[in-house]
Amino acid sequence: MNKIKKILIAFSLVLLVFSLAGAADYFLEDYQARKHLEDLAKQPEDSPTGSDAGGGATAPPLSDEKAEEDEPVMLPKFQELYRRNPDIIGWLKIEDTVIDYPVMQNPQDGEYYLSHDFDKKESKHGLPFLDVHCQIDDGDILLIHGHYIKSGMMFADLMKYKEERFYQEHPTFQFSTLYETADYEIVAVILSKVYRKADEVFKYYQVEKVGTPAEFDSYIQNVKQLALYDTGVTARYGDKLVVLSTCEYSTENGRLAVIACKRQ
Incomplete structure (x- = not known):
């Protein structure tokens, strides 16, 4: 075996080792993230409060x-x-779906939970988080972002809503604030993208521009036009919407969004 072949074999082995190490790190982080979220979901509802727990939780204004x-x-x-x-x-x-997650919002950094877990440790998975232009107690539309993770975590399961049959079997989801639990009926599932600022097109993620009855009606009309199928559900001004948004890779900067209305 000549010297060049030996060098190529050694180089290939080094690449293989690094690839295996990278894959091991990825799967380990994925496992740890799953375990962490499962533990959060199992948080007991009867956790100690008051003086026994060092003081009760104070509700934010x-x-x-x-x-x-x-x-x-x-x-x-x-x-x-x-x-x-x-x-x-x-x-x-x-x-x-695997979607059973806390929803976060960091008041100092609107994108903090793109790369941090519940305990504020760095994480490629991040956590679903409320858009910087939204306030949980104010406004008609709550836009929630979440990563698409190839392993199926975070908002990857939203892709199931591309199929109308899945929607028919799961026409609602549950979103709880700190103070109430509510069911939301899906109004539309859309494919869109992140456009340039100069592009004069409907941008579902610009929820801060929806304030008046006319703007709300226009928003609903636009998502209905982009809908992958007809749900038969609509919304009127005064209704509370939740928009779930994640990356979608059939086009550059693509997005999939699930728009839902709070059930009265």
Whole structure:
């Protein structure tokens, strides 16, 4: 065996070792993230409160206008989680998917949970988080972002909604704030993309521009036009919407979004 062949074989072995190490790191991080989220989902609702736990969870004020009103009562299942990380603003659960996650919002950094877990440790998986232009207690549309993870974690299971049959079997999902649990009916499932600022097209993610009845109606009309299929569900001004958004790779900067209306 000549010298060149030996060098090529050695180089190939080095590449193989690095590839295996990288794959091992990926699967280990994926396992740890799954385990971490499973532990969060199992958080007992009867966690100690009051003096026995070093002080009860203090509910954050809903808004400046509402601060003078009586403070709302935080749901028991969130009290220990809120003490652990007050960035939690809710919980999202979709049946027959892995989506059973806390929803976060960091007041200092709108994209913090793109790369951090519940305990604020760096994580490629991140966590679902509320858009920087949204406030959990204010506004008609809550836009929630989540990574598409190839292993199936985070918002990867939203891709199941490309199939109308899956929607028909799962027309609703559950989103809880710290103070109430509600079901949301799916209005539309759309494919879109992140456009350039100069592009004069409908941008479903610009929820901060939806404030008036006319703007809300226009938003609904636009998502209906982009819908992959007809759900038969619509929304009117005054209804509360949740928009779940994740990457979709059939086009550059592609996005898939599930738009749902709070059930009355």
